[in-house]
Amino acid sequence: MDMPTDTENTYESKTVRAVRGLESRTIEKMESGGWEVVSQTPGRIQTEIMFRRPAPRSRRVLWIVGGGVFALALAVIFAIGIIGERDTDSAETASPPSSEKAAPSEQPSIEATVAAQAPQPEPNDVVLTPENSPELATVLALTDYCSPDIAAFAAAHRGQTISFPGSVGDIAPYEGASTRYLILLGAGDFSETSAPGPAFQFRDVNTTDDMRWGGSVPDTIVVGTNLSITAKVDRYEERSCLFLLEPVATSVR
Incomplete structure (x- = not known):
């Protein structure tokens, strides 16, 4: 059964029933075959899981898509490099941190220390x-x-x-x-x-x-x-x- 999701990709779908508690095992098995989870409908005893995976496409289409992804990756890497250089320049020109020391914190009172050390009831008991x-x-x-x-x-x-x-x-x-x-x-x-x-x-x-x-x-x-x-x-x-x-x-x- 084919299930189109957009104008470019066509998917085939499959529904599998798994015993409650063993869904992860079923999902892992299906994912090894290239399927991805679309939805899960739990029942009292079994869970109905719908999977999908892309329908086979021509090598030419896959090559075009792969080339587009590669070009996009190069563009992202180039942009990250420019941003990194700008961040480095900004860090070099930033003013040095203030050398002023923070005022020492006040010592806690004896009452506060005793209260903090008092045993608290354990709700898990x-x-x-x-x-x-x-x-x-x-x-x-x-x-x-x-x-x-x-x-x-x-x-x-x-x-x-x-x-x-x-x-x-x-x-x-x-x-x-x-x-x-x-x-x-x-x-x-x-x-x-x-x-x-x-x-x-x-x-x-x-x-x-x-x-x-x-x-x-x-x-x-x-x-x-x-x-x-x-x-x-x-x-x-x-x-x-x-x-x-x-x-x-x-x-x-």
Whole structure:
């Protein structure tokens, strides 16, 4: 399929679907073939990525374009050389800096020094829950998992621990591994008709030690398993709308 973008260039386009969290791998593979990303449309499980690349053109046209670029580069280099010479001349004629010494700064008061040395509370020591954090409660109730409020929350609380009831929405192998997974998590009890809150994800984890199980360890976890999740905020990926977490403690509800 050809997709013209201007009067001189003609592009061919291609649409590829990638599992959420593996978009970069798909993009890298396509870019090695000369494709460039045009747009990404994230879904709950998969992301639809549109690529394009220039359609084949004659060698003569390519030679003309290459010659034009080369000439433009020469012109830019010549202009930079002239500007550099002017800057050098200006620097040589500039007046020498003043030799006056700045007045010594005043010594801080004892009270200010004591206040600066006083220990400050560490916000990361507090585990955020929907009960003690209205901000987290609001994020967990959002219906748009690409909401900018989620990005703001992740940035403000990166490295902090949160705890909430959640459920497994999807499990997929991580980069073809047999014991490493991408685990998509939702807020609250599992439902096939609704999925409130961010699209949380445990990335590149196994289902045993990495989950930090508390209590009895389940033989396996599947889509629909309800969990109590305590995890550290990693980051929010705006391109995929995934909210990455690092497991701290997990238990089956």
